[in-house]
Amino acid sequence: MSYVPHTDADRAEMLAAIGVERVEDLFHDVPASSRFPELRLPEPLSEMELMAELEAMSEENMDVGHYPSFLGAGAYNHYVPSLVDQIISRSEFYTAYTPYQPEISQGTLQSIFEYQSMICALTGMEVANASHYDGATATAEAVIMALNVARGRRKKVVMSPAVHPEYRAVVRTYTQGVGLQIVGDEVGSRSLHDVASLVDGDTACLIVQTPNFFGQIEDLSGLAEQIHAAKAMLIVVVDPISLGLLKPPGDDDADIVVGEGQSLGNGLNYGGPYLGIFACREKDMRKMAGRLVGQTVDADGKRGFTLTLSTREQHIRRERATSNICTNQALCALAAGVHLAALGRKGLRLLAELCYHKAHYAAAQIDALPDYEVLAARPFLKEFVVRCPVPVSEVNDYLLAEWGITGGYDLGRDYEHLAGHMLVCVTEVVPRGDIDALVEALAEVAEEVGR
């Protein structure tokens, strides 16, 4: 019932060996008045009953398998090849822990090394760590790293308002105790150029995202030069799928590249577990957070892998560590690595192009509707902004109730100037028929709700 193997005879023998009469006797250090409290919990269930209940509960949800979805905004519905789940379901991987004993953890270690290698290739950076909790926390850790690179002498952080609102929120949460000035995103419509002009001699870093939260591809050329002139660091938030097609931030001289890795091999899972991608330059690697796997040799000179540069980490450096992170998202990184390897050089580009073409088809159709307008001041990849004739919540309620479609993200939630604007995401999983249905449904919304 509780997965314990103890027979009555075992218990008796073990208690006798210890020299106590009852199991309760082992808890004499617990204050008597608090000992053995009653727990009011639901009655235990057999596996069969439990699965039936969970299945019913899961079916209360309107999942994207049954309701075509145009939601993105940081969590993306990409197809996960079957082999990914087969591999991460091997209990040699998923029932191991942090590879502190390298001799019996070469599988985990090498798979992380390969993940690090592929992330470097993808981002154009030199060093990538074994993962953070998600894209938002990776961004916050990048800010902390920039503060440390500046030896705490720079107290200003500049953020583009087009960085994911939740990432910006997490940066603020993480740093609330260290007295920073965080600027740039007070004005939701501020351009990248105007944001960058806020960087000055007291600035530790500038954070930009591309494609940004609105799906638009930012032009980073020349940006790093400007930021480096102020001796600040450029942090770029990316979507890894887009890097099948887009110039990697490493080529634009970014100092730190972070991002949400969920698009690679990890399902939506209602927001987690995902993984934070984190990559930087070799010159800064001793200031970076998280686990790193390095290649070395064993006593026979044979190639092997081990955790390395651990003197940055909490278990060695304690309060002087670069971060408190310990457990990370290793299995999600394994999934990401498997998916990247499965797609390979050609596949990743093809995947990015599929998203690109489908999103552009959808955007053109929607833009052609009389009451809608697609805002496309800059090129986009798989997400774009649509101005709607009625509040987005009403559009979405109608789409779901009448068409069984999950509409896009309501940008008015985070950006005052974008009330009535919807962020629409189209990936390779959305067939043309669903796009056409969305377009027809939107036309109907304008007629039915709009009047």
Next chain:
Amino acid sequence: MKADFGIRCSGAEPVIYELSKPGRMATTLPQLDVPQAALPDAALLRDDVDLPEVSELDLMRHYVRMSQLNWAVDIGFYPLGSCTMKYNPKVNEAAARLPGFARTHPYQDVHAVQGNLRLMHELQEMLKEVAGFAGVSLQPSAGAHGELTGVLIMRAYHVARGDMQRTRIIVPDSAHGTNPATTNMAGLEVVEVPSDARGNVDLAALESVCGETVCGLMLTNPNTLGLFEEQLPAVMELIHGCGGLVYGDGANFNALMGIAKPGELGFDVMHFNLHKTFSTPHGGGGPGAGPVGVAELLVPFLPGPVVALCRCEEAGCDCQEEEGVHYHLVMPEQSIGRVRSFYGNFGVLVRAYTYMRALGAEGLREVSEMAVLNANYLKTRLAGVLPVSHQRTHMHEFVVKGIYPSAPDVHALDISKRLIDYGFHPPTNYFPLIVPEALMIEPTETESKETLDAFAAALRAIGEEARDDPELLHEAPHTAPVRRLDEVRAAREPILRWQGG
């Protein structure tokens, strides 16, 4: 039972790039079913991305062969102290993969994901109940993340009261590294206090650092020596008496379910490690989940959103239904903010929920009882083999000094490596820092008496080897896929990505 990596030792597994051949691919993609659009300006595009090209079979074999180079709970005993490497029930995996859960998007309207929210709400309630707290946030993604959350909550509480000078966090010297690292990350100052001879926090030392600048104490209980704090009420009185708060590092909660509720013991805030206590798999390093529970006075500061239940017939419920309940997401009033995107590691939460529903109250208490029975039994079996750090009744784990009296130049590390040859994962090495040559042993409740007996017998046999043939230990492991690795070289000349053949 001996480790048999024999067949796997023959050759090293190539790095995936070494298996690459231009033109191969291990997956398929759908045909484009819409017209092509013109690509953006070439200046925004890349020419190429250096990823491996492998066939599906090559890819599967590569990862399966790598998996065979790993030790894991499903292979054998994994008594890694402080990590609670218990069995991970398979029903948990099935539950988390139910498509109705797995295929939901975090920004779906709450009315479209009531199943998810119900599960999260019930999990919040169950965690509150087992630990005696008034509120829980499921957002933190691991123990250390929960620590940061908790410490920021304590800080926010003082700041909200205008108590700005409370900038110091007291951390016992037995604490896990994440405790001081967290404190620093939160912009607060670490004050370390020593442990006394019985492994408790040294009360006199604690008293001497209590005062108006104390934000709080971070206490692991049972502590990292596997010992329950004997003077807990006095510790609580000292900290609360000086206006501070007490943070509980819940890494060791596997000892306490149905045994005591931290909230009732005086803890103001605590993180749970769902990947330890609640049987969610460790994933080779993660993902985990580190929900945080708080006492009443800290509920407004929780990170959010948290899941709230609303009864439709009651005033204030915004739904149009006449009866029933529904769930929504709310941000606590004085929240420290969100600590990550979305709501937490939902897939991990499903597994923990499944575990708690499978066990119920009696089952959870049995878990803690058997975890403690196993630890004390194994300790008894090791009497006369390796010296235990403290002669007391232990909770779910204990620490021995990894030194055989008859072989002083054999170290904890050598013993650990030799254990590998005997088919066991080594205990945690060199932690806690206050025990020299520490070997921290946590058997967990899911291990049988036979396994514990075999492990004790191995340590006894290794003791004999240490005396008769210390080189055997210095050279160990002998049967693993690789021999000891040159870690100095790894750090001096870091190779952190594949750089070509």
